[in-house]
Amino acid sequence: MKHTPNPQTLTGLAALEAQLAQDLNFLELPAKPWVPERRHEDIPVRDVVVIGAGMCGLAATAKLVLTGITNIVAYDAAPAGLEGPWVTFARMQTLRSPKTLTGPALGLAQLTFRAWFTAQWGVEAWQALDKIPKNQWMDYLVWYRKVLALPVRNNVRMTGVAPVGDLIAVDIEGAEAGRVLTRHLVLATGRSGLGGFAVPDFLQGVDRAYWAHSADDIDFDALKGKRVAVIGAGASSMDNAATALEADAGSVDMLIRRKEMPRINKLTGIGSQGVILGMHNLPDAWKWKFFDYTASTQTPPPRSSTLRVSRHANARFLLDCGIVAVKEDAGGLLVETTQGPMRYDFLIAATGFSNDFSDRPEFAAIAPYIRTWADGRHTPDMGPPRQGMSEAPDLGPHFEFRERVPGSCPILAHIHCFNDAAMLTHGKVSGDIPAVSAGADRLVRGIATSLFAEDVETHFANLIAYDTPELLGDEWVDSTPSLHREAAL
Numbered sequence: 462m463k464h465t466p467n468p469q470t471l472t473g474l475a476a477l478e479a480q481l482a483q484d485l486n487f488l489e490l491p492a493k494p495w496v497p498e499r500r501h502e503d504i505p506v507r508d509v510v511v512i513g514a515g516m517c518g519l520a521a522t523a524k525l526v527l528t529g530i531t532n533i534v535a536y537d538a539a540p541a542g543l544e545g546p547w548v549t550f551a552r553m554q555t556l557r558s559p560k561t562l563t564g565p566a567l568g569l570a571q572l573t574f575r576a577w578f579t580a581q582w583g584v585e586a587w588q589a590l591d592k593i594p595k596n597q598w599m600d601y602l603v604w605y606r607k608v609l610a611l612p613v614r615n616n617v618r619m620t621g622v623a624p625v626g627d628l629i630a631v632d633i634e635g636a637e638a639g640r641v642l643t644r645h646l647v648l649a650t651g652r653s654g655l656g657g658f659a660v661p662d663f664l665q666g667v668d669r670a671y672w673a674h675s676a677d678d679i680d681f682d683a684l685k686g687k688r689v690a691v692i693g694a695g696a697s698s699m700d701n702a703a704t705a706l707e708a709d710a711g712s713v714d715m716l717i718r719r720k721e722m723p724r725i726n727k728l729t730g731i732g733s734q735g736v737i738l739g740m741h742n743l744p745d746a747w748k749w750k751f752f753d754y755t756a757s758t759q760t761p762p763p764r765s766s767t768l769r770v771s772r773h774a775n776a777r778f779l780l781d782c783g784i785v786a787v788k789e790d791a792g793g794l795l796v797e798t799t800q801g802p803m804r805y806d807f808l809i810a811a812t813g814f815s816n817d818f819s820d821r822p823e824f825a826a827i828a829p830y831i832r833t834w835a836d837g838r839h840t841p842d843m844g845p846p847r848q849g850m851s852e853a854p855d856l857g858p859h860f861e862f863r864e865r866v867p868g869s870c871p872i873l874a875h876i877h878c879f880n881d882a883a884m885l886t887h888g889k890v891s892g893d894i895p896a897v898s899a900g901a902d903r904l905v906r907g908i909a910t911s912l913f914a915e916d917v918e919t920h921f922a923n924l925i926a927y928d929t930p931e932l933l934g935d936e937w938v939d940s941t942p943s944l945h946r947e948a949a950l
């Protein structure tokens with residue numbers, strides 16, 4: 462980054478990259494590394510390991526690097542360029558959010574999607590762009606990682622986490638395998654990364670040949686001519702229904718429990734820096750009130766996604782249609798609903814994700830100690846408990862887990878839950894695009910504070926040992942003796 466080409470002599474992406482390099486240089490970023498090296502029984506110890514290199518993992522890794530915390534690594538189970546949902550199970554055509562969001566840019570204009578896009582296709586194309594095609598968003602994230610030279614290792618899955626004294630042992634397998642020691646661990650594992658798919662009881666035990674979760678790898682070609690049901694009225698339900706219809710499904714029924722489609726995107730509607738910066742400092746009762754209300758009003762699917770379904774004559778929206786039971790019958794499914802029995806060949810459950818990580822083997826060593834909102838942070842005066850919220854982890858101010866029983870697993874204070882499960886404690890700063898930079902900032906401030914405090918003796922020793930003189934002794938003449946002489950006369 463030191464000797465950068467003059468941005469004015471370049472064009473396109475090369476010019477943008479040179480401008481970004483210059484901006485970073487002017488801002489003295491990345492900051493100089495400052496965390497003392499640590500070893501454990503002669504094994505090198507990482508300062509931070511990040512699990513997940515989707516948008517949140519990349520933003521966190523970038524912020525750490527820019528802050529001078531450089532002995533870090535991010536692992537992602539997915540191959541490079543396939544992290545997150547964008548080109549795998551996201552079945553929308555464009556992002557749901559507006560194109561102008563600055564996402565993971567961390568306050569650097571040249572790191573925004575807009576800068577990346579206009580550098581390649583120009584201002585007119587930017588003005589003509591409606592929403593960002595999802596594949597292009599992935600291309601941008603690939604560039605983001607490349608241009609910042611982030612230390613990401615792909616095809617590496619985290620399979621276990623365990624305390625080792627004041628360190629965390631992270632078991633990995635895949636392209637790299639073994640045990641890595643780290644001082645802090647960031648779980649940027651996405652929506653399904655703590656719990657997994659939320660699967661309703663009525664689907665438990667039903668043969669997977671007849672149904673899939675919306676985030677599964679679904680063979681849509683196999684649905685040609687078939688009777689398909691999709692549960693839910695959210696964005697993913699529409700995206701999956703539309704994909705089935707476009708793959709020539711015989712019919713697609715949207716089975717929607719509510720009497721009315723949710724129509725207003727409440728939380729997005731009140732989005733502001735106040736919400737981003739202030740939500741996590743509100744009293745718990747207020748946090749609960751905001752998210753309980755949002756959960757009860759629900760987020761509508763985007764208009765374009767809904768039209769993508771309703772434009773097909775063989776699509777039906779069945780409202781007030783709760784599912785009572787699902788049985789395998791006559792080579793398909795018999796679905797008992799509040800509107801009567803219905804027969805389908807295949808069902809897609811767009812039922813979201815769960816925060817309940819107690820069944821995940823990789824968290825087995827720490828899960829019993831992790832405090833959730835159900836462990837006392839939610840109190841009866843806030844209203845009835847709500848699944849999905851009650852099981853959310855009760856996090857500290859920097860996304861760190863807390864212990865259910867004080868003293869039972871102190872290392873939890875060094876494991877940071879930087880994913881969607883943090884929403885109830887922190888607001889929406891570690892899942893969606895709009896505020897991920899603010900989330901990364903909050904996270905890294907906490908990690909930096911913790912690392913500095915833990916190494917305070919070393920930093921103090923460095924203070925004592927520092928002996929590079931500013932003054933060489935030849936900058937002044939000591940006149941004190943002559944002054945004394947004059948006073949004595």
Ligand SMILES: Cc1cc2nc3c(=O)[nH]c(=O)nc-3n(C[C@H](O)[C@H](O)[C@H](O)COP(=O)(O)OP(=O)(O)OC[C@H]3O[C@@H](n4cnc5c(N)ncnc54)[C@H](O)[C@@H]3O)c2cc1C
Pocket residue numbers: 512513514515516517518536537538539543544545546550551552555556557558617618619620649650651652654697823879880881891892893894895
């Ligand atoms: C279909 C869909 C569409 C969305 N559209 C929008 C939108 O338009 N606008 C918006 O603001 N938000 C949207 N979101 C919400 C949010 O922006 C995305 O979920 C986004 O991907 C969140 O980024 P993330 O880094 O938290 O998770 P992800 O992008 O999911 O990344 C998590 C990564 O962690 C890795 N991982 C998980 N567990 C392990 C492990 N044990 N070991 C190693 N790696 C692991 C995964 O491989 C994955 O790459 C959408 C979400 C979905 C599901």
